[in-house]
Amino acid sequence: MTLQLKGKTALITGASRGIGAATAIKLAELGADIVLNYRSKAARAVDVAEKLRAVGAHVLPVQADITSEAETAAMFGQIARLDFLILNASGGMEKDRAEDYALLLNRDAQMRLAQSAAPLMPRGSRIVFVTSHWAHFYGSKPVMPDYEAVAQSKHAGEAALRSYAAELAEKGISLVVVSGDLIEGTITPRLLQRQMPGLIESRRQEAGSLPTVDDFAAAIVDAAVDATLTSGHTVYVGAI
Numbered sequence: 175m176t177l178q179l180k181g182k183t184a185l186i187t188g189a190s191r192g193i194g195a196a197t198a199i200k201l202a203e204l205g206a207d208i209v210l211n212y213r214s215k216a217a218r219a220v221d222v223a224e225k226l227r228a229v230g231a232h233v234l235p236v237q238a239d240i241t242s243e244a245e246t247a248a249m250f251g252q253i254a255r256l257d258f259l260i261l262n263a264s265g266g267m268e269k270d271r272a273e274d275y276a277l278l279l280n281r282d283a284q285m286r287l288a289q290s291a292a293p294l295m296p297r298g299s300r301i302v303f304v305t306s307h308w309a310h311f312y313g314s315k316p317v318m319p320d321y322e323a324v325a326q327s328k329h330a331g332e333a334a335l336r337s338y339a340a341e342l343a344e345k346g347i348s349l350v351v352v353s354g355d356l357i358e359g360t361i362t363p364r365l366l367q368r369q370m371p372g373l374i375e376s377r378r379q380e381a382g383s384l385p386t387v388d389d390f391a392a393a394i395v396d397a398a399v400d401a402t403l404t405s406g407h408t409v410y411v412g413a414i
Contacts, residue, residue: 177205179399183256185209187240187287188263190218192360193304196391197260198222201398202231209253210235211263240283241275250290258398259291259301261335266324267365280309280327285334288342288349297346302398303335306362307414310353320369321362339405348405350397355412358386381413 184201188194190212198208199222208226210233212219219235226233238249240263261284266276288301295301308317309328317325332351339349356363356377367373378384385393393411397403 179257180205182258183207183209183253184258184260184398185211185253185256185291186260186262187211188213190215190222193357193387193390193394194260194262195222196387197262197394199225199229200391200395201258201260202226202229202233204395204399205230206258207232208234209249209256211238211240211249213237213239213263240287241278243286246283246286246290250294253294255296256291256294257296257299259287259295259299260304260394260398261287261302262304262394264304264324264328266327267320267362276323276327277330280324281331281334284331285338288335288338292342292345292347295345295347298401299347300398301335301342301347301349302394303332303349303351304394305329305332305351305353307353307355307410307412310351310408311414318366318370318373320366324362336406343405348403350403350405351408352390352394352397353408353410354385354390354393355381355414356384357390357412358384360387383412385412 184206186194186198189198189210202208208231223233223235236249238245264280305328309325312325312329363374390411397409
């Protein structure tokens, strides 16, 4: 195994399960040390941290609700340097949240994370924003009603980060966006399928196949480490 990221550190938000956890493991296997952010799933975060340490990574699990300015500041207070910021955490379909929660999480928190990370990132570092096709193409393609708030807010988050990209470029930090089709085995398609039975199979037939969690995590890692990608580039995973 080539440890091409030895000495590098990556912060992955929402890394206690699913795509975030798979991305953390793949980065660790390349030699990166990991700051593993999670909001509330401590037991899952501990399990992921053990897997990361098993491949030789130094791991800092940090509980922080990224919509909280204080908790976000406390998290960054524990970090000395970052080479990669993977903006994976998102949401907005929760029923027990305030009306503006999706925007707070998918736009405002993403900008706060990027602005907080920038002073810790040397030239050549990269921020990767993880999104969905429904969000990336919001306004030009139809979206299921239950996903509307998520798509709108993540689209706004991507736009905000792209507006910030020029300032990041002055610091030598690049921004790459990774947009995915429905991902096999993730929670969002399962939640949406409750409202539209057959959604996943219908999309699978339309697209030919759907990317897996492993496929998507691999694309995120490639987007983070591929120096040939220019700032602002979008990587598409799955059919468009």
